[in-house]
Amino acid sequence: MKKIEVVSGLTLLLLILVGALGILQMHTHPIIPIEPFESAEGIPWRLLVALYVFFVVSTTGLCIIASLGEVFGFTKLEPIVKEGLLMALVTILVGLMTIGLEIEQVMRGYFALIGHVNTTSVMFWMIMFYVLYVIFLVVEMWFYFYDDLIKQREEGGLRGLVARILTIPKASDTKDFAKVIGFVTVFTAIVAHSNLGALFGVNYLPFWHGPLLPVYFILSAIVSGAALTVIGVYITDYIRGVKIEGERYEAIQMLRVILGFAIVVTIFFTAWKFVIKAYPNSTLLSRESVIPFMNGEFAFNFWIMEVLVGLFIPLILLAAPQTGRKAEGVFAASLLTVIGIFFLRIDLVMGGLVLKLITGMTFPSPVYHPFEIMATVGFFALTIFLYYVGYKLLPMEVRE
Amino acid sequence: MNRRDFLKLIAGFLPAVALVRGQSAVDSEKSYVMVVDVNKCIGCGNCVVACKTENDVPMDFKLSRTWIEGYSIKEKIPIEESDIRKEVLSTSKNPFLDKSWIETTKGRKTFYVPKLCNHCANAPCVNVCPVYARFYTKDGVVLVDKDTCIGCKYCIVACPYGATFLHPEQKVTDKCTFCYHRIKKGLKPACVLACPTGARVFGDISDENSEVSKLVKENRVAVLKPEEGTFPRVLYIGLDSYVVE
Numbered sequence: 001m002k003k004i005e006v007v008s009g010l011t012l013l014l015l016i017l018v019g020a021l022g023i024l025q026m027h028t029h030p031i032i033p034i035e036p037f038e039s040a041e042g043i044p045w046r047l048l049v050a051l052y053v054f055f056v057v058s059t060t061g062l063c064i065i066a067s068l069g070e071v072f073g074f075t076k077l078e079p080i081v082k083e084g085l086l087m088a089l090v091t092i093l094v095g096l097m098t099i100g101l102e103i104e105q106v107m108r109g110y111f112a113l114i115g116h117v118n119t120t121s122v123m124f125w126m127i128m129f130y131v132l133y134v135i136f137l138v139v140e141m142w143f144y145f146y147d148d149l150i151k152q153r154e155e156g157g158l159r160g161l162v163a164r165i166l167t168i169p170k171a172s173d174t175k176d177f178a179k180v181i182g183f184v185t186v187f188t189a190i191v192a193h194s195n196l197g198a199l200f201g202v203n204y205l206p207f208w209h210g211p212l213l214p215v216y217f218i219l220s221a222i223v224s225g226a227a228l229t230v231i232g233v234y235i236t237d238y239i240r241g242v243k244i245e246g247e248r249y250e251a252i253q254m255l256r257v258i259l260g261f262a263i264v265v266t267i268f269f270t271a272w273k274f275v276i277k278a279y280p281n282s283t284l285l286s287r288e289s290v291i292p293f294m295n296g297e298f299a300f301n302f303w304i305m306e307v308l309v310g311l312f313i314p315l316i317l318l319a320a321p322q323t324g325r326k327a328e329g330v331f332a333a334s335l336l337t338v339i340g341i342f343f344l345r346i347d348l349v350m351g352g353l354v355l356k357l358i359t360g361m362t363f364p365s366p367v368y369h370p371f372e373i374m375a376t377v378g379f380f381a382l383t384i385f386l387y388y389v390g391y392k393l394l395p396m397e398v399r400e
Numbered sequence: 401m402n403r404r405d406f407l408k409l410i411a412g413f414l415p416a417v418a419l420v421r422g423q424s425a426v427d428s429e430k431s432y433v434m435v436v437d438v439n440k441c442i443g444c445g446n447c448v449v450a451c452k453t454e455n456d457v458p459m460d461f462k463l464s465r466t467w468i469e470g471y472s473i474k475e476k477i478p479i480e481e482s483d484i485r486k487e488v489l490s491t492s493k494n495p496f497l498d499k500s501w502i503e504t505t506k507g508r509k510t511f512y513v514p515k516l517c518n519h520c521a522n523a524p525c526v527n528v529c530p531v532y533a534r535f536y537t538k539d540g541v542v543l544v545d546k547d548t549c550i551g552c553k554y555c556i557v558a559c560p561y562g563a564t565f566l567h568p569e570q571k572v573t574d575k576c577t578f579c580y581h582r583i584k585k586g587l588k589p590a591c592v593l594a595c596p597t598g599a600r601v602f603g604d605i606s607d608e609n610s611e612v613s614k615l616v617k618e619n620r621v622a623v624l625k626p627e628e629g630t631f632p633r634v635l636y637i638g639l640d641s642y643v644v645e
Contacts, residue, residue, distance in 0.1 A: 044553040
């Protein structure tokens with residue numbers, strides 16, 4: 001084990017501990033003033049819900065990108081399918097964990113799956129499809145990794161043990177099965193994800209309400225999926241000490257095209273979303289709902305983080321040949337995009353809710369509680385840590 | 401085919417839903433409503449305190465099952481440019497006794513609107529709850545099952561009236577129940593009993609001789625946010641158009 005791995009591993013464990021402490025504090029002290037909207041400044045869905053949305057958007061996007069290579073015949077993307085699938089699994093597990101720990105009655109979380117379900121609730125369908133998605137994804141990954149796991153059986157230590165346990169069930173034609181299951185998985189992912197978009201379509205909140213929100217969610221999933229795949233591949237190869245070239249470089253260039261195209265579509269989507277809310281739909285409430293983003297509490301988040309850092313700078317970095325043809329340039333663009341997407345989630349969740357107040361009331365400013373921030377840091381650290389563990393145990397590197 | 405028939409048709413495809421809900425006009429003997437006369441409300445806040453005492457709602461938080469909104473308006477045309485000052489009384493502290501409030505109300509149109517859960521016949525909170533912790537009783541009251549609620553807060557987000565909140569000690573969502581434990585014994589809700597001017601009237605609308613039936617027949621009544629299609633069971637007499645929610 002290299003020194004850099006030990007140091008970063010310990011740092012990650014420390015950050016996970018910080019996150020766990022934050023979660024514990026959130027549940028033992030009533031820190032968030034959740035109040036009826038007319039009377040106070042409480043926003044019920046806060047940073048952790050935004051984080052959950054971020055993670056499930058990421059997993060959908062990663063699954064779509066990996067499926068492009070695996071199922072839909074984008075052969076250039078095949079070298080990065082393994083990283084994509086592993087990241088998809090890690091992000092959905094952390095995402096479900098986030099929302100499971102965000103709800104107030106953690107021990108009753110399973111009610112939403114069995115026993116007490118309400119079939120008219122979009123939230124129920126969302127949870128249901130995401131759980132199905134996890135199952136399909138695990139099966140898909142098992143089929144996809146099977147051949148390499150057979151090779152890994154010869155190794156000693158933990159890796160060999162894992163491979164021997166995972167290959168107890170026997171299979172043949174695994175790549176074909178992986179393709180079929182992969183199709184089902186990506187389909188489930190998109191269905192689950194559009195459910196998440198529909199969940200925000202609450203009737204009387206003009207910033208959320210609209211039939212295009214599910215489509216917008218899937219679009220932004222492609223953006224974050226492509227960007228996260230680039231980040232994952234780049235950092236993995238950096239830690240391994242391998243230069244990105246050949247097939248993997250070609251894959252990165254393919255992702256550059258996908259990411260650039262998706263960003264352009266997102267720019268149009270964002271622009272028209274705001275213009276339509278402000279002008280053709282002239283109800284006072286609808287117009288008021290975009291004011292916090294134009295020059296209100298969310299203006300910094302929107303103009304600087306979401307538009308500039310998240311959309312325009314990455315687009316320039318990707319489009320310019322000086323940066324776009326280098327792996328580092330694409331990596332930088334992806335990193336900025338993901339940061340922008342994270343702020344976009346905060347704006348979507350919290351920014352949509354501040355508008356519940358109408359005449360004569362002031363808008364509550366978005367206050368992030370320290371415990372929430374601790375938990376967020378912890379969840380990000382957990383994601384990286386799980387990816388690291390998965391990378392070490394599974395046959396990720398092709399051995400000739 | 402009217403809306404109710406349509407809903408029944410849909411419910412036919414989801415027998416489990418229909419069985420649990422039992423929200424049909426036929427098998428309910430009673431249909432409870434509350435009529436609030438805005439003209440009579442003086443903003444004293446007795447109802448708020450009575451509710452908190454009766455229902456174990458925290459006093460020191462700004463959390464309330466029922467609350468009073470005070471409006472002080474200087475009118476202008478177009479109406480959107482009117483100067484509106486709005487205060488909310490929902491704690492044990494009464495902002496309407498403040499000097500600043502009394503000063504601003506001088507020469508202005510001032511009135512108080514009591515608010516509570518509207519017990520909608522088509523309640524968004526019941527529709528969105530993933531675990532069925534919200535349900536209709538046969539007499540039309542919307543209740544929370546506190547042993548089932550997982551605290552996902554979707555109902556708080558979905559309620560157009562802001563009538564739901566998270567109970568800080570019980571860690572589940574809480575809202576007005578029309579004092580269901582009292583009305584089942586034939587008693588009046590605590591807020592109705594505490595009101596010194598009789599601004600709140602509670603009763604069975606299906607009974608033609610009840611006080612609420614008479615009030616609804618004799619007065620023009622309005623509901624809050626009719627455009628949301630929630631069909632509230634709290635009816636207001638003398639509601640002003642400035643009360644947009």
